[in-house]
Amino acid sequence: xxxxxxxxxxxxxxxxxxxxxxxxxxxxxxxxxxxxxxxxxxxxxxxxxxxxxxxxxxxxxxxxxxxxxxxxxxxxxxxxxxxxxxxxxxxxxxxxxxxxxxxxxxxxxxxxxxxxxxxxxxxxxxxxxxxxxxxxxxxxxxxxxxxxxxxxxxxxxxxxxxxxxxxxxxxxxxxxxxxxxxxxxxxxxxxxxxxxxxxxxxxxxxxxxxxxxxxxxxxxxxxxxxxxxxxxxxxxxxxxxxxxxxxxxxxxxxxxxxxxxxxxxxxxxxxxxxxxxxxxxxxxxxxxxxxxxxxxxxxxxxxxxxxxxxxxxxxxxxxxxxxxxxxxxxxxxxxxxxxxxxx
Amino acid sequence: xxxxxxxxxxxxxxxxxxxxxxxxxxxxxxxxxxxxxxxxxxxxxxxxxxxxxxxxxxxxxxxxxxxxxxxxxxxxxxxxxxxxxxxxxxxxxxxxxxxxxxxxxxxxxxxxxxxxxxxxxxxxxxxxxxxxxxxxxxxxxxxxxxxxxxxxxxxxxxxxxxxxxxxxxxxxxxxxxxxxxxxxxxxxxxxxxxxxxxxxxxxxxxxxxxxxxxxxxxxxxxxxxxxxxxxxxxxxxxxxxxxxxxxxxxxxxxxxxxxxxxxxxxxxxxxxxxxxxxxxxxxxxxxxxxxxxxxxxxxxxxxxxxxxxxxxxxxxxxxxxxxx
Amino acid sequence: xxxxxxxxxxxxxxxxxxxxxxxxxxxxxxxxxxxxxxxxxxxxxxxxxxxxxxxxxxxxxxxxxxxxxxxxxxxxxxxxxxxxxxxxxxxxxxxxxxxxxxxxxxxxxxxxxxxxxxxxxxxxxxxxxxxxxxxxxxxxxxxxxx
Numbered sequence: 001x002x003x004x005x006x007x008x009x010x011x012x013x014x015x016x017x018x019x020x021x022x023x024x025x026x027x028x029x030x031x032x033x034x035x036x037x038x039x040x041x042x043x044x045x046x047x048x049x050x051x052x053x054x055x056x057x058x059x060x061x062x063x064x065x066x067x068x069x070x071x072x073x074x075x076x077x078x079x080x081x082x083x084x085x086x087x088x089x090x091x092x093x094x095x096x097x098x099x100x101x102x103x104x105x106x107x108x109x110x111x112x113x114x115x116x117x118x119x120x121x122x123x124x125x126x127x128x129x130x131x132x133x134x135x136x137x138x139x140x141x142x143x144x145x146x147x148x149x150x151x152x153x154x155x156x157x158x159x160x161x162x163x164x165x166x167x168x169x170x171x172x173x174x175x176x177x178x179x180x181x182x183x184x185x186x187x188x189x190x191x192x193x194x195x196x197x198x199x200x201x202x203x204x205x206x207x208x209x210x211x212x213x214x215x216x217x218x219x220x221x222x223x224x225x226x227x228x229x230x231x232x233x234x235x236x237x238x239x240x241x242x243x244x245x246x247x248x249x250x251x252x253x254x255x256x257x258x259x260x261x262x263x264x265x266x267x268x269x270x271x272x273x274x275x276x277x278x279x280x281x282x283x284x285x286x287x288x289x290x291x292x293x294x295x296x297x298x299x300x301x302x303x304x305x306x307x308x309x310x311x312x313x314x315x316x317x318x319x320x321x322x323x324x325x326x327x328x329x330x331x332x333x334x335x336x337x338x339x340x341x342x343x
Numbered sequence: 344x345x346x347x348x349x350x351x352x353x354x355x356x357x358x359x360x361x362x363x364x365x366x367x368x369x370x371x372x373x374x375x376x377x378x379x380x381x382x383x384x385x386x387x388x389x390x391x392x393x394x395x396x397x398x399x400x401x402x403x404x405x406x407x408x409x410x411x412x413x414x415x416x417x418x419x420x421x422x423x424x425x426x427x428x429x430x431x432x433x434x435x436x437x438x439x440x441x442x443x444x445x446x447x448x449x450x451x452x453x454x455x456x457x458x459x460x461x462x463x464x465x466x467x468x469x470x471x472x473x474x475x476x477x478x479x480x481x482x483x484x485x486x487x488x489x490x491x492x493x494x495x496x497x498x499x500x501x502x503x504x505x506x507x508x509x510x511x512x513x514x515x516x517x518x519x520x521x522x523x524x525x526x527x528x529x530x531x532x533x534x535x536x537x538x539x540x541x542x543x544x545x546x547x548x549x550x551x552x553x554x555x556x557x558x559x560x561x562x563x564x565x566x567x568x569x570x571x572x573x574x575x576x577x578x579x580x581x582x583x584x585x586x587x588x589x590x591x592x593x594x595x596x597x598x599x600x601x602x603x604x605x606x607x608x609x610x611x612x613x614x615x616x617x618x619x620x621x622x623x624x625x626x627x628x629x630x631x632x633x634x635x636x637x638x639x640x641x642x643x644x645x646x647x648x649x650x651x652x653x654x655x656x657x658x659x660x661x662x663x664x665x666x667x
Numbered sequence: 668x669x670x671x672x673x674x675x676x677x678x679x680x681x682x683x684x685x686x687x688x689x690x691x692x693x694x695x696x697x698x699x700x701x702x703x704x705x706x707x708x709x710x711x712x713x714x715x716x717x718x719x720x721x722x723x724x725x726x727x728x729x730x731x732x733x734x735x736x737x738x739x740x741x742x743x744x745x746x747x748x749x750x751x752x753x754x755x756x757x758x759x760x761x762x763x764x765x766x767x768x769x770x771x772x773x774x775x776x777x778x779x780x781x782x783x784x785x786x787x788x789x790x791x792x793x794x795x796x797x798x799x800x801x802x803x804x805x806x807x808x809x810x811x812x813x
Contacts, residue, residue, distance in 0.1 A: 029546045030457075031616050048461070051616055052552060061552065062582035132484060134461045135371060203483050205371065205464070234377040236401075238556035240615050252581065258811040259728065267582030270554070275572055321452075324560050324613030325397065326374035334370060532765065541767025541805055570720070587808040591723050594762055598719050601758060623762070630761050635754070650758075653750035655740065660753065660775040663760040 002164040002175065003185035009045075009162060012181050013037050013090070019177065020124075021087035023057050025050050034089070045091055045157065048134055049318060053246030054096045057089045058119045059103055061243075062267035065115075065253065069261040080265075082118035088174065092127040094149035095139045095316040099246030100125070101150075102303075102312045106249050124170045127151035130197060136317030138206035138330065144314060147197035158193050161185070206317075206330055210337065216305025223297060227339050231332060232292035234325040239270030241319040241328070242295065247312045250276070271295050296332045344391050344471060347416065347444065347514055352383045354414050360440050361411030364402055366395040372466040373452045377402055379413075391416065393469035396449035396496055398609050400424035400434070401562040407435040415439055418446040419517055420498065422508040423605035423641030424562035429509070430644045431603070433565050436509075443507035445471065445515025448491065448499040453617060455480070455494050460487045471515060492522070497621065498608025501525045508642060525606075526629050528622060548589040550616035553581055557610035557620050563600040563640075570595070597623035602631060602650040605641040634658050677731040677797045679706045681790070682721065684714045686744035687779045688736030694783030702790035705797075706734075713737070714775075715748030719759045722773065726806040732772045732797040736789070739777040749777070768805050771796045 004012055016022045017037050026035040027044040034054050035041065064080040092100075100120075107116035127149030130137070139146055148154060152171035156163040163185055166175040175182065201207065214222070242248040252269035255262055269276055271294045277284060285291050303312035313329055320328040347365075354360045367378035368390040375390045377397050398421045406413040417425055422443060428434040450469060455478070462483035468475035468491060478494055480487045492500075501524070505517035532540060558564045558571070571581070571592060583589055597604075597620075606628060610620040631638050631649045635657065638649050683689040689710045695702065711717055714737025725733045735756060737749040756775050764770040774796075776789045 029550055029618075031550055033550065033616075051550075062584040132461060135463050135483075200462075200483060204462075233379055234402075236556070236559040238554050238559040238613075240552075240554040240556045240613075243552045243554045244615055254581070256584070256810060258808070263810055265582070265584060267584065269581070273555075273572070273581075275574055278574060320371070320374070322615040324556050324609075326369050326376040331370060331376070535767075537764075537767045537769060539767070540765065544766045585808045585810060587727050587806065590766065590806065591720075591727065594723065594759075594766070595720055598759065598762070626762060626765050627758055630758055634757065650751070650754055653747065653754055655750070657750065657753055658757055660757040660760050660773075662757065663764050664770045 001185050001187050001190065002182035003161045004164060004182050006157070006160045006162060008181060010043070012178055013043070014039075015178050015181060016088050016090075016174075019086070021085055022090060023054070023087065024090040034091075045128065048130060048132065048137075049093065049316060049321070051318075051322070052244055053099060053316065053318065054089055054092045055099060055103060055246050057087070058100060058123060059107070059116055059249065062265055063115060064263055064265045067261060067263050080115065082114060083122050084118070086122045086124070088124045088126060090126045092125055092149070092151065093130055093316070094127060094144050094146050095137075095314040096246050097125060097127045097149045097151045098139070098142065098144050098314040099316070102247040102310070102314065103249055105307050105310070124153070124174050125151040126153040126155055126171075126174070129154065129156045129193070131157055131193075133197065133200055133204060134317070135205055136320040137201075137204055138209055138315035138317060140201055140204075140207055140315070141209045141211065142311055142313065142315045145198075146201055147194040156190050156193050158189050161189075163190050165190075206315075209330060209333060211300070211311070211333065213336070214300040214304070214311070214333070215309060216301060219297075219301050219305065222301055222336070223293070225336065225339070227335050228289055228293045231327075231335055232289045234327055235272070235288060235292050236325055237272050237274070237288050237291070238324060239272050240322050240324065242270035242272060243268060244318040244322050246314055246316055246318070247299070252276075271298070296329060299329065300333075344389075347391055347442070348386050348389050350442065350512075350514060351380070351386055351389070351414055354440065355380075355383055355386075359412065360414040362406075362409070362413050363389075364399055364406055364413050364415040366390050366397070366416075372463060372469075373450070373455075379406075391444060391471055393448070393450040393471070393491075394452065396451075396612055398424055398560075398562055398607050400428055400607075401560065401565070401609075403434045403439055404428065404565055407433075407438045409438075412438055412440050414442065416442050416444045417507065417510070418444060418449075419505055419507050420446075420503055420605070420607050422510065423503065423639070424607050425641070426508050426644050427603055427605055427641035428562060428565070430641075431565070441510045443510035443513040445513075445517045446505075447471065447518035448495045448502070448520035450478075450491075450494045451496045451612065454496075455489060458489055458493070460489065492520070495520060496608060496612055497619070498606070498611070503606070503639075509644075526625065528619070529625050529629050532622065544590070545586065547618050548593060549586060550618055551583060551589040551593070552616060553583050553588070553592065554615060556613040556615060558596055560609040560613040561600065561604075562607065562609070563603045563605070564596070566599075570599075593620065593623055597627060600624065601627040602638070602648040603640050604628065605639070634662070675798065675802060677705050677794065677802075678729050679703075679732045679734065679794060679797060680725040680730045681706050681708045682711050682714070682717045682733070682735045683708050683778075684716075684737040684744075684749075685710055685712050687738035687742065687777075688714075688786065690780035691736070691778040691782050691786040694780065695786040696783075698783045700783055700787035702787040703794045705794055706790050713743065713745055713748040714752040715743075715745070717752060717756075719755060722759060723806070726772075726803060727808045727811065729803075729807060729811045731800070731803040732774075732793060734774045734776060734789070734793050736776050736778045736786070739779055742779060763806070769800050771800050772803060772806075
């Protein structure tokens with residue numbers, strides 16, 4: 001266990017950035033999002049949740065898969081570059097870290113996504129424990145400890161110090177690289193902080209959300225439920241929930257024509273959109289109810305069915321905060337509970 | 344609020360309306376959702392308070408296709424949108440029973456959170472009947488207070504007024520909330536140098552995540568198939584690959600609603616990244632007012648929109664450079 | 668013509684209506700009037716056919732300036748098309764100015780089929796303006812510049 005004074009953090013960032021790329025929460029135009037660090041960046045470690053999750057660091061919103069260029073009369077195909085530079089993502093939260101695990105099970109399963117795998121290989125995660133969880137948080141429901149992120153390096157901001165603990169080999173290596181700025185520290189304040197956070201977590205309104213009945217076996221029962229028909233109605237079919245979500249991993253592959261060259265790229269897609277998984281015969285989900293159902297069935301039924309019961313929701317609460325119609329996964333789960341009670 | 348619920352029950356009971364479109368209490372103090380109520384029992388969840396900012400006019404497009412009349416609650420500013428939709432034949436006036444509800448300004452939870460208030464357990468003072476000027480917010484980190492006006496949505500600071508433009512009956516009083524000039528922000532940007540303007544918009548738009556919330560919440564954005572969803576040509580770039588994409592999207596989106604936008608402010612309210620999208624729409628409104636005469640979309644259901652109209656001696660496009 | 672930066676070869680897109688301006692360009696050619704080859708003409712049935720998206724798309728794909736030419740107001744082949752186009756372009760150009768794009772990069776000029784001289788003069792002065800403004804960096808897609 002090490003620590004570093006808050007005022008020395010910019011020196012720490014500078015040191016990391018000398019050898020590696022560094023991504024961390026940066027405030028720009030009033031909002032905090034993960035961005036590359038530079039000297040003028042307004043680092044914001046106080047905001048609990050960035051608007052977009054940190055999944056961009058491993059699965060960017062858009063990336064080139066390959067480029068086709070015409071040189072004289074020949075076509076040249078140039079595959080998109082895999083990440084080769086080491087990088088550090090600083091300031092993720094426990095939920096975001098779990099979100100990466102969800103993505104791993106998708107992209108690192110056969111067939112392995114080489115773009116994602118390269119990023120995972122070169123990325124080191126320094127996650128910060130939550131100090132003041134908010135009412136929209138429900139990570140505990142998914143077995144996540146907000147005070148103990150399962151990352152390469154776990155960090156706690158306590159008073160004027162940042163406590164630092166390496167948990168993996170990658171974490172050890174990073175610790176070694178910045179050792180000159182760290183000083184040895186006692187574990188006691190961290191234990192105290194953890195307890196304090198756990199006590200707050202117990203008070204949060206969504207803590208007792210029960211996911212009973214949501215599992216891979218419930219497919220038919222949940223799929224056919226009349227509850228969806230009521231639930232989806234306020235949905236405006238925008239993609240806010242999917243784009244701020246740390247675990248949504250659907251993407252579209254598109255071509256961009258730029259005169260003499262064509263870029264084939266992939267970009268995040270949203271199951272809320274009418275052209276999601278559009279095929280030559282049309283769309284296989286042709287009503288908003290079906291699209292709405294897809295999102296939650298994927299998170300709470302299909303994904304667990306294929307991944308040993310692990311949900312693809314981490315309870316970060318971003319959808320709770322950002323949905324224009326105030327819909328969210330919690331309301332969905334609760335609606336099914338109410339329905340169960342009436343039966 | 345009880346008055347509203349009682350009236351809704353009456354109208355349901357006597358068969359005037361088949362359903363009610365309103366807001367349903369959420370599971371947090373600040374997140375009521377737009378909802379349909381089919382019977383008196385369901386109305387026990389009905390809520391109308393400071394957080395009911397959603398403009399229900401948009402939902403009336405779908406509701407117009409349903410059997411029977413829908414009772415809808417519209418705030419004064421929402422009625423402009425509804426009128427505009429009538430003009431565009433996107434809603435059926437005959438299918439709607441409109442109760443104009445009073446409004447004392449709607450609240451922006453983002454502003455409350457931006458003020459550092461988190462862990463919210465309850466909020467007092469947001470009820471429509473409350474005369475309270477301050478919000479008392481109980482959080483797990485202690486009790487906080489915030490002036491109601493400071494927590495109001497941007498659009499309420501430039502409120503169009505207390506008058507409902509279209510309604511069958513009215514319930515409740517509205518409050519004057521306007522305390523800023525409509526075009527003040529636009530003028531501030533106009534006064535900037537091109538470099539500053541560019542930096543300002545680049546900074547704001549680079550936050551855009553192309554989630555389409557602004558488009559989908561907008562009552563004027565009601566095309567059956569949006570040009571940005573077209574799979575036929577490459578306008579549907581759905582990604583923020585290049586900074587151009589965001590500029591293209593937001594300019595074209597604002598252009599497509601120019602002359603039809605009532606300035607209801609939904610785009611700015613729903614933007615997850617807090618981009619002041621109303622600045623685009625309001626620029627068009629300002630230009631239209633200055634060049635083609637004052638025009639408020641949604642004020643009536645008959646007049647010709649500025650972009651489907653012309654006069655022989657309209658300003659030439661070169662005026663843009665000359666106005667300075 | 669003063670060309671400060673000889674390296675810079677601008678790309679200029681001119682939307683010309685079929686009935687007046689395109690014929691005006693024809694007349695300029697048959698009258699052996701000159702205008703820079705940087706101007707690429709796209710013929711449209713009417714100036715009213717020019718969707719604001721066309722203008723932005725042209726900039727996206729690398730244009731440094733976009734000019735739209737149509738019949739003089741009152742002379743539209745379809746009676747009123749150019750009146751609508753005029754309002755649209757005014758608002759669009761104003762918006763581009765508002766977001767910080769140099770307003771000299773866009774222009775509307777009314778050129779009749781008899782105005783070969785006006786066509787060549789217009790193009791000459793517009794190209795000169797674009798040379799003075801330099802490359803369009805604010806409203807282009809980087810992918811098109813690689």
